Amino acid sequence: MKNESVLNIEIFGKNYTVSDGLTNVTLKKCSKLDNYFKDDENAKVNITVTLEGDTYETDLVVSTRGLVYRASAASDSPYTNLDLVIPKVLGQVRKQKSIWGRRGIAVGKRKAKKPEPIIEDTRE
Numbered sequence: 001m002k003n004e005s006v007l008n009i010e011i012f013g014k015n016y017t018v019s020d021g022l023t024n025v026t027l028k029k030c031s032k033l034d035n036y037f038k039d040d041e042n043a044k045v046n047i048t049v050t051l052e053g054d055t056y057e058t059d060l061v062v063s064t065r066g067l068v069y070r071a072s073a074a075s076d077s078p079y080t081n082l083d084l085v086i087p088k089v090l091g092q093v094r095k096q097k098s099i100w101g102r103r104g105i106a107v108g109k110r111k112a113k114k115p116e117p118i119i120e121d122t123r124e
Contacts, residue, residue, distance in 0.1 A: 007037055007062075009045045016051035022078055029082050033062065036093050040064050049078045060085040062093075069093060 009030050011018050030045060037043035043064040050057045057074040058081035071088035073081040 007033055007043050007045050010047070012046070012048045014048060014050040016049050016056070016078075018049060022049070025079060026082060029086050032086060032090065033093075036090070036097075037062070037064055049081075056081060058082060058085055060089055062089055067096070069096075 007030065009027060011023055011026055026047060030047075033045065043062065046059075046061045046063075048059045048061075050059075054076065055074050056076065056078040057072060058078055059072040060070070062069040069089045069092045071085040071092070073084035073088075075081055075084070
């Protein structure tokens, strides 16, 4: 599934058919991720819901600019899993941004160093 947000969100089901209700809730909750990736057109979110027995396992993978953020959760409800995996990914993104902020590097973009001017000795 895809939506109109900045992110390319795809929802898959293994041994499970993803309902329209789950899709709508997922798209609404993934809108929190838009704030962090709004300037990246290539950001991609893959959500996989797997049913094994009575347990739903949800995997959320965000890939952007060569970085991959991943979280998974398992419980009796795929809706509960969404409430668990999205904050995990947001925490990873915030942590990465703070590390880059301390180094003076913008998120996903490294600042180019200015070349130092060449000073020639003109004395003879």
